[in-house]
Amino acid sequence: MAAFDVLIAPFASNEIPAFYTGEARTPPSSKYLFGTDNIGHDVFSQVVFGSRSALYVGFGAAAIAMSIATIIGLVSGYYGGIVDNILMRITEIFLVIPFLLILLVFLKVITAVAPSGVGGLSMVTLMIGLFSWAANARIIRGEVLRVKEQEYIEASKTLGASRTRIIFRHILPNVLHIIIVLTTLMIATSILVEAGVSFLGFGDPNAITWGQQLQKASEAVKEAWWEGVFPGLFITLLVLGFSLLGNGLRDALDPRLRE
Amino acid sequence: MVKKILKIEQLKTYFYTWAGIVKAVDGVDIDVNEGETLGLVGESGSGKSVTALSIIRIVPSPGKIVNGKIVYKGENLVEKNEKKLQDIRGKEIAYIFQDPATSLNPVFTIANQLMEVILRHQKISKKEALEKAIELFRLVEIPDPEIKIWNYPHQLSGGMKQRMAIARALASQPNLLLADEPTTNLDVTIQAQILELMKSLKKKLGMSMILITHDMGVVADIADRITVLYAGRVCETADTKTIFYNPKHPYTQALLTAVPSLALKTEKLKVIPGSLPNLIEPPSGCRFHPRCEYAQQGCIEKIPDLIEIEPGHKVACLRASELDLESPLGGMNYN
Numbered sequence: 079m080a081a082f083d084v085l086i087a088p089f090a091s092n093e094i095p096a097f098y099t100g101e102a103r104t105p106p107s108s109k110y111l112f113g114t115d116n117i118g119h120d121v122f123s124q125v126v127f128g129s130r131s132a133l134y135v136g137f138g139a140a141a142i143a144m145s146i147a148t149i150i151g152l153v154s155g156y157y158g159g160i161v162d163n164i165l166m167r168i169t170e171i172f173l174v175i176p177f178l179l180i181l182l183v184f185l186k187v188i189t190a191v192a193p194s195g196v197g198g199l200s201m202v203t204l205m206i207g208l209f210s211w212a213a214n215a216r217i218i219r220g221e222v223l224r225v226k227e228q229e230y231i232e233a234s235k236t237l238g239a240s241r242t243r244i245i246f247r248h249i250l251p252n253v254l255h256i257i258i259v260l261t262t263l264m265i266a267t268s269i270l271v272e273a274g275v276s277f278l279g280f281g282d283p284n285a286i287t288w289g290q291q292l293q294k295a296s297e298a299v300k301e302a303w304w305e306g307v308f309p310g311l312f313i314t315l316l317v318l319g320f321s322l323l324g325n326g327l328r329d330a331l332d333p334r335l336r337e
Numbered sequence: 338m339v340k341k342i343l344k345i346e347q348l349k350t351y352f353y354t355w356a357g358i359v360k361a362v363d364g365v366d367i368d369v370n371e372g373e374t375l376g377l378v379g380e381s382g383s384g385k386s387v388t389a390l391s392i393i394r395i396v397p398s399p400g401k402i403v404n405g406k407i408v409y410k411g412e413n414l415v416e417k418n419e420k421k422l423q424d425i426r427g428k429e430i431a432y433i434f435q436d437p438a439t440s441l442n443p444v445f446t447i448a449n450q451l452m453e454v455i456l457r458h459q460k461i462s463k464k465e466a467l468e469k470a471i472e473l474f475r476l477v478e479i480p481d482p483e484i485k486i487w488n489y490p491h492q493l494s495g496g497m498k499q500r501m502a503i504a505r506a507l508a509s510q511p512n513l514l515l516a517d518e519p520t521t522n523l524d525v526t527i528q529a530q531i532l533e534l535m536k537s538l539k540k541k542l543g544m545s546m547i548l549i550t551h552d553m554g555v556v557a558d559i560a561d562r563i564t565v566l567y568a569g570r571v572c573e574t575a576d577t578k579t580i581f582y583n584p585k586h587p588y589t590q591a592l593l594t595a596v597p598s599l600a601l602k603t604e605k606l607k608v609i610p611g612s613l614p615n616l617i618e619p620p621s622g623c624r625f626h627p628r629c630e631y632a633q634q635g636c637i638e639k640i641p642d643l644i645e646i647e648p649g650h651k652v653a654c655l656r657a658s659e660l661d662l663e664s665p666l667g668g669m670n671y672n
Contacts, residue, residue, distance in 0.1 A: 158398075229439040235395050237427035237454045237505065247453070251444045 106304050113304035115294060125308050128288040132269045132316060135203045135287075139268035142207025144261045147214035151253075154215070155222025156245050166219070172212035178274065181205055185280045198282040202275060206268050214260045221253045228252075255331035262324035266317045273313050288313050342513055342545045343369040343392070348405035350384075350391045357617040361387040361400065363569035366643060367547075369513070374539060374546045376560030376577070378553065378592065382613045384569040385549045389515045392547075393430050394422050409513070428458040431506035435518040437498035441490040447501055448486040451508060458509040473504040476541075478534060496527035500534065507538065514539070514546045520555060532559055553596045557581060562649075565589050568614055568624040571643055575650040582664050585652040587629045590662045623655065631660055 106113045112121035154165040184205055225231065226249060234248050275281050276289025283290075288309040295306030345367040352359040362384040369375045377385045390396050392407055394414060407414040409430065414422070426432075434440035442450060451470035452463065461469070474482030477500040490498055499519060506514060516535065520528040536559050539546055550556055556563055556577065563580040565572040565588065573586040584590045594607040611628040614620050623641050626632040635655050643653040654660075 229434050229436060230442040232395065232397075233432070233434055233440040233502075233505075234442070235426065236393055236432035237508075238423045238425070238457055239427075239453075240423055248442055252442070254444075 105302075112308040113302065115291075115302065115305050121291070121305055121308055124286055124291055125288070125312055127286040128291060128309060129312065129316070131199060131285050131287040132272070132313070134199065135206065135272040136265040136269040136316075136320070138200070138203035139206035139210065139272075140261050140264040142204065143211040143264055143268070144214060144257060146208075147211040147218055147260070148250075148257055150211070150215040151218025152222055152245055152249065155219040156226055156241075156249060162219075166216070169212045169215050172209065173216075175209070177209055178271070181209055181271070181275060182278065182280050185275065199285040199287070202272055202281055203268075206271050206275075210264070210267065210271070214264065217260060218253060218256060221256050222249055225249050225252045255328075258331060259324050259328040262320050262327060266320035266324070269313065269320070270317055339370040339373075341368050342371045342410060343367070343547075344406075344408045345388075345392070346406045346408070348388065348391060348407065349403045350387050350396055350400055351403050353399040353401065354617075359616045360569055360619060361616060362391060363616075363619070364405075365566065365569070365571055367564055367571070367574075369545050369547060370562075372543055372545055373561045374548055374559055376556030376563040377547055377549045377566060378551065378556055378563055379566035380551060380613055382568075382616075383566040385551075385566055386517055387569075388566070389432070389517055389547060389549055392515060393426050393432060395426075424458075427454055427506075427511070428509045429511055430513045430515065431509075431511035433499075433502055433506050433514065433516040433519045436522045437495060437502045438490075438522070440502055441498060441505075443490055446487055446489055447493075451486070451501075451505055454505055454508040469508075470504075473508060474501075476507070476538065477501070477504045479504075495523055496530065499523060499527075499531055503531075503535065503538070507542065510542060510544075512544050514544055515549070516546060517549045518551070519548075521550070521552070528555075535559065553581075553592060565592065568619055569616060570624055571651075571653060572625070573650075573652045573654075574643075579650055582666050584662055584664055585646060585650070585657045585660070586625075586654045587631050587660070587662065588625045590664065591628075594665050596665075623653075631656055 112125060114120055115124075150165050150169065154162045154169075185202065188201055188205075231244060231248055234244055239248070272281065272287065273289035273292065276285075276287045277293045277296075279293060281287055281289055291309040292306055292313075295302070295309070298305065345365060348362055348365045348367075349360070350362040352361055365384065365388055367375070367377070367388070377388065379385050387396065387400065390400075391402055392409075392414065394402070394417070396402060402415055405415065409425075414425070417425070441447075445453075448467060448470055451473060452466040455461070455466040455469050456463070459466075459469075471482045471486055474486055479485055479497060479500055485493070485497075490501070493501065503519070519535070520531050523531060532555060535546070535548075548556065548560055560577050562574065562576045564574045565580070565586065567588050572588045573580065573584065575583075575585075580589060581593065584593060588609075591607070591609045595609055609628060614624060614627065620627050620637075622638050623629070623632070623636045626636040629636065633656065639655060641653045641655045643651045644657070645651045646657055
């Protein structure tokens, strides 16, 4: 849907004003599938373009978070000792920070301090990524701890493999199934978090996101249910989709769940 | 004079645990001659595996080599740095693990794993490496090597996997092969095949081998000489015939009487009473004395030295010369 948004949406553009229909707050009809909002923007077009933002944030934040989590997990798990101790204490700091709160504070500060042009949806993505890797790093570390005790890791040592080679050639592929599953779940979480951030009014005001739509709709839930229900429905569907994908992948990839 | 490929002197490998220092290997002397197979025998926990792991310097933490020399081809491996050791591992000295099912990486094909080792130590192209890998597979007598090589480890049987593990160890034609109970996890018929294979490969490639086992039947078949370990120390070293027919250490004799097939001749299977001592606080004097039926006061007080009682036959027992131990195989009249 995100890929073909320009074709699907009747009022196609990246700019909200382009969705202007001239008819404010009309209920869903054959002309405006999901109705229009209080100032006359087509809700369906916004939902379609919102999917683009949702996926951008989802994949972007998950990529950032999982890269950090994978590196920390691998290094911490493999080297152990003092390295592990330091990295895990840092991870714990990130775990105990009230995630949403610090995210909001940082977004506010950065948009206030940074020159115009910096910030926006990419900044939201980056922030979500930077603050949500900790739990995953611990899970990956745990798996590395299990894998590194396996005899084939010792065997590759006896055959002259170097440390980096053991980490990336032998341990990484054996924890990859966990990383893949965590990534899909991370995508789902990031989408939810972005919706939350936008709903609270800390998102990118120029981006078309489902959270922003929800926020606008919250002013008129009784009069115009369609403004909130449709973006909400799509958030639910997308997140549910990624969660189910994650669960399915876990069942398919976890060797212990295999018969 | 036979050339020694490996000479270990007073090796001590300790594990620093919360409960105390575990003296897993406590002053072991071993030598291996060029082209010979040395059997390293002892109960579980006697320090056989730790000795082997010490040789290629991959003693798992919290273990540490605290003393001793491991001289391989005139170079002391204890003093080498990690980088140099990585070049020696796999190329000069290779290791075969006990359980082939866990010593192969489950996510890569066999071709992949074999080629990795070949490319690590030899400067050749991928295509040549693949040819070499197939050649190795043929060497370890796996049928249809061109097809089987693209399998994943779980697609092979236990015996096949161990053949594959042997092939991987031989990939760079090592001069010394450390085999840590290579047949323990295989069933008896496959065991015989693997032993036969290792024997013929050793001859073909002219390498030396240390075979670690607790199975006296296995060493009898393939070892030239045997070193018996007990609680981290050497009890006795001699050629295979001498160990079997003329043991001088009570522990060696006890091991022999505990072998079912040998004991059948003496109608009763004997068990060595007691179990291996605690290695954090090992018994004083001779470590075998609490379980030894010939122990005297002197055995409790004095640590016996490893003494050469006849050429090539070393024993660490205070009473070695006075005791007349009888082998279950029938003593000196083996000629």
